[in-house]
Structures are given as C-alpha cells and as structure tokens.
Amino acid sequence: MNRLRLQSLVLLLLLSLATPAFAIIEVHTFDDPAKEQRYRKLSEELRCLVCQNQNLADSNADLAKDLRNQVYNMIQAGKSDREIVDYMVARYGEFVLYRPPMQTNTVLLWVGPFALLLIGLAGLAVFVHRRKSATREPMSPEEQARLRRLLEQQGGEPRS
Amino acid sequence: MSEKKKASMARYLIPLFIFIVLVGFFAIGLNRDPRLVPSPLVNKPAPEFSTVSLEQPDRMLDPQLFRQHKVSLFNVWASWCVSCRQEHPFLLEVAKSGRVPIYGLNYKDQREDALNWLGALGNPYTASVYDHEGRVGIDWGVYGVPETFVVDGKGIIRHKHVGPVGPQVWREELLPLIEQIENEAG
Numbered sequence: 001m002n003r004l005r006l007q008s009l010v011l012l013l014l015l016s017l018a019t020p021a022f023a024i025i026e027v028h029t030f031d032d033p034a035k036e037q038r039y040r041k042l043s044e045e046l047r048c049l050v051c052q053n054q055n056l057a058d059s060n061a062d063l064a065k066d067l068r069n070q071v072y073n074m075i076q077a078g079k080s081d082r083e084i085v086d087y088m089v090a091r092y093g094e095f096v097l098y099r100p101p102m103q104t105n106t107v108l109l110w111v112g113p114f115a116l117l118l119i120g121l122a123g124l125a126v127f128v129h130r131r132k133s134a135t136r137e138p139m140s141p142e143e144q145a146r147l148r149r150l151l152e153q154q155g156g157e158p159r160s
Numbered sequence: 161m162s163e164k165k166k167a168s169m170a171r172y173l174i175p176l177f178i179f180i181v182l183v184g185f186f187a188i189g190l191n192r193d194p195r196l197v198p199s200p201l202v203n204k205p206a207p208e209f210s211t212v213s214l215e216q217p218d219r220m221l222d223p224q225l226f227r228q229h230k231v232s233l234f235n236v237w238a239s240w241c242v243s244c245r246q247e248h249p250f251l252l253e254v255a256k257s258g259r260v261p262i263y264g265l266n267y268k269d270q271r272e273d274a275l276n277w278l279g280a281l282g283n284p285y286t287a288s289v290y291d292h293e294g295r296v297g298i299d300w301g302v303y304g305v306p307e308t309f310v311v312d313g314k315g316i317i318r319h320k321h322v323g324p325v326g327p328q329v330w331r332e333e334l335l336p337l338i339e340q341i342e343n344e345a346g
Contacts, residue, residue: 049303091301
C-alpha cells in the first residue's frame with residue numbers, strides 16, 4: 001500500500017517535469033551546438049512584445065516567430081550576444097529584456113528585495129531582543145498561592 | 161498621552177501607512193496600460209528601408225518620403241488587422257481634409273488582400289510601403305498593429321501611437337504635435 005503510494009508520488013513528480021519548454025518546434029538547425037545553446041538562451045531572455053508575459057521561446061505569436069528568426073539569422077551571421085540584444089533594445093526598448101540592466105531607474109528593482117529583507121531581519125532582531133530583555137517580574141507569594149488554587153480547581157498541576 | 165501609548169499607536173499606524181503607500185502604487189500601476197511600451201525610436205531618425213510600394217510594385221519607397229513634408233503620419237496597417245478597420249474611416253477623413261499626408265506601412269500582408277481592402281474601404285494613404293516579410297516592421301519596432309508614427313520634415317520620429325487613431329487621439333495627441341512641428345519648421 002505504502003509502496004504504491006510512493007510509486008504514484010514519484011510518477012506525479014516525474015510528470016511535473018514535463019514542462020512545455022519545448023512545446024514550440026521549429027526547423028532552426030545549427031551546425032554548432034554552442035550556437036544552438038546561445039539561440040536557446042537568447043530566446044528565453046527576450047520578451048515577446050505581443051504576449052508580454054512570455055519570452056520569445058515560449059510564444060507562438062507571429063512577431064515572436066519573426067524575432068526568433070531574426071535571432072537565428074544574426075547568430076548564423078556571426079553576431080555576438082551583445083550585438084543581438086542591442087539590436088532588439090534599439091527597436092523595442094529595454095522592455096524586451098527579461099533581465100533588465102542595472103541602471104539608475106532600475107536600482108529599486110534590483111536592490112529593493114534585499115533592502116526589504118534587511119529591514120525585515122532588523123525588525124525581527126529588535127523584536128527578539130526586546131522580548132528577551134523584557135524583565136518578567138517574579139510573582140509575589142500571594143499571587144503564587146492564588147495561581148496554585150486556580151490550577152487545582154481545574155484539576156491541573158502547577159508548573160514549575 | 162503616555163510614551164507607551166504613543167508607541168502602541170505607532171505600532172498600529174505603521175501597517176496602515178504601508179497599506180496606504182501600497183494602494184497608491186497599485187492605483188497608479190493598475191491604471192496604466194501595460195501594452196503601451198515606450199518606443200526607443202522617438203526623437204531618433206526614421207529607420208532606413210528601401211521597399212517596394214504596395215500599389216506600384218516597380219517603385220521603391222524609402223524614408224526620403226518624409227522629407228517632402230513638414231510633418232507626415234506613418235500608419236502601420238494590414239488587411240488582417242481588425243482595429244485597422246476600426247480606425248480606417250477616421251484616417252480617410254484626415255486624408256480628405258488634407259491636414260497631413262498619411263503614408264502606410266502595409267505590414268505582413270498579401271498584396272492582393274491589401275489592394276482589395278483599400279479598394280473596398282477607400283485609400284487614405286499617399287503611398288503604402290509593402291512590407292510583406294515584416295522586416296521594416298521589426299526595424300520600426302512595430303509590435304501591435306495599428307501603430308501610427310509622427311515623422312517630421314527632417315525625418316525624425318517624433319511620436320508613436322499604438323492602437324487605433326480616433327477623434328480623441330487626433331485632438332489630444334496628434335494634432336497638437338503636428339501644429340508644434342509645423343511651427344518649428346516655420
């Protein structure tokens with residue numbers, strides 16, 4: 001029984017690996033696997049302008065196809081990654097980059113999460129420190145006697 | 161108010177303050193149209209092309225076209241584009257008024273379809289560039305047809321409007337700029 005469960009769990013996990021990353025089949029053939037690697041990487045890092053939450057690799061839009069073609073042709077023509085990215089930015093703006101460059105107007109984007117994390121950690125540290133240092137006044141003998149009475153009424157045991 | 165009370169007040173006010181700031185961000189962010197991507201081509205020279213005309217397949221068109229006028233519109237259209245149909249009557253009106261010449265970029269279309277479309281609905285374009293492959297479109301950063309560029313007499317792109325042009329866009333966006341460019345040119 002347990003074994004069956006484990007098996008189905010493993011099967012489910014394996015199924016989850018079948019992502020649609022290779023859903024788009026195209027006839028771009030490269031003579032050099034390194035070029036193909038670059039093509040994959042570039043089309044994953046460039047945004048499709050039509051369906052904005054997809055990259056060129058995922059998108060089936062006409063424009064994405066054209067731009068993939070363009071990337072392909074430029075790689076075949078021996079252009080560097082830098083040149084290809086610059087080409088796209090010159091036409092569509094930095095918006096095409098899924099990984100925006102670090103500049104004055106993107107500092108918040110890059111640094112913000114870390115700043116928030118630091119603020120959170122600092123807050124936590126202050127909170128913990130305060131709790132620790134908050135002096136607990138010991139109970140007076142009368143209070144202790146009352147506590148014991150209350151606990152006994154409920155059938156509980158006074159804790160040490 | 162005691163110090164302690166003040167401190168506990170602050171404790172409740174901080175989340176409220178953060179909440180208000182967030183609401184502010186969302187109010188601005190959610191009211192923006194994410195489809196509008198600022199074009200890096202604005203205030204840059206019109207990208208080069210040398211492409212055949214839609215109507216006269218033996219005539220080549222290039223950005224020198226724009227230098228013949230103080231200001232002109234360059235409208236990206238296609239027969240398969242639904243919103244182009246929507247803006248078409250207005251473009252015809254503008255063309256008829258003779259206020260500004262409109263050039264067309266017939267984007268990723270079939271010549272026959274495009275000519276039929278113009279034949280049936282009327283032709284507002286002084287001339288249309290026949291960009292069958294979409295190469296000119298890529299150079300001009302076209303991503304959503306229809307798009308309308310305002311190009312001045314020096315061949316500089318001054319503005320890009322994404323989406324159909326109607327009376328409101330004309331009145332508030334295009335006409336003031338057209339007048340401004342005409343005044344600059346003197």
